[in-house]
Amino acid sequence: MGSKQMTEMLKGTLEGIVLAILAGQPAYGYEITARLRDQGFAEIAEGTVYALLVRIEQRGLVDVAKVPSEKGPPRKVYSLNAQGRTELEEFWKTWSFLAERIEQLHRTDAAPQDTATTEAGE
Amino acid sequence: MGSKQMTEMLKGTLEGIVLAILAGQPAYGYEITARLRDQGFAEIAEGTVYALLVRIEQRGLVDVAKVPSEKGPPRKVYSLNAQGRTELEEFWKTWSFLAERIEQLHRTDAAPQDTATTEAGE
């Protein structure tokens, strides 16, 4: 992965992904990056996650607590607040709206396609 | 809709949407815009579509034919070529990868949440 397509597709969705992760439980940047990697997003740069966290903090979607770490500099633990949960709900609505229409296009335009295409194989 | 979230989410997906439309049959810009509106994307600006068409043409994903119109200036009819079909397949792969993980997050993090209606809504 790590394609340009993925990079562009993550715009707008990565924020929702992180909010959803934080909805499960508070977390700090380094941890979120690691969790994203575990979930298959191997190519998301650390700097991207930190910049995103700064943004959602400035927009008041999360509360922040500085917690000392045994292994390095202090962690900034982010937790979703009420405004963040509202934003997350909005995200799911927007996502569902878009996903429904795209899936419909997928079905429609994949219909003439079967297993192996005969014409113009590539 | 027309939210800022939707604007960001369309980045990276709108191109795929248009490619999918063109996979069905050739079309020109004004027509594509109209079709998008029919499919619920009421807020997509005309200029956005035209700019996108310029881009995918320059990247060699489509062939173009100028066709006279009875009602206005000549139409630029775009048709998906082999390279465009390859790009569309890539798009579906990237989309599926992303959609699967986001849907999983949706299931996971929507579990403790309860909105107005019961959670077993569907």
Next chain:
DNA sequence: TACCGGTACATAGCAACACTGAATACCAAA
């Protein structure tokens, strides 16, 4: 004729976002 509205395309300037690459800081083990 002059004007309006629908059709059809194009573009300059802007805002938002993810990525690259580098720097900083803390600590433990080699």
Next chain:
DNA sequence: TTTGGTATTCAGTGTTGCTATGTACCGGTA
């Protein structure tokens, strides 16, 4: 001391969709 894992930050870049505007073609109408 140096290496490596932990943890955060930031300047600069490229891509994208939106706004706003302009151009062009045509039929109908006052």
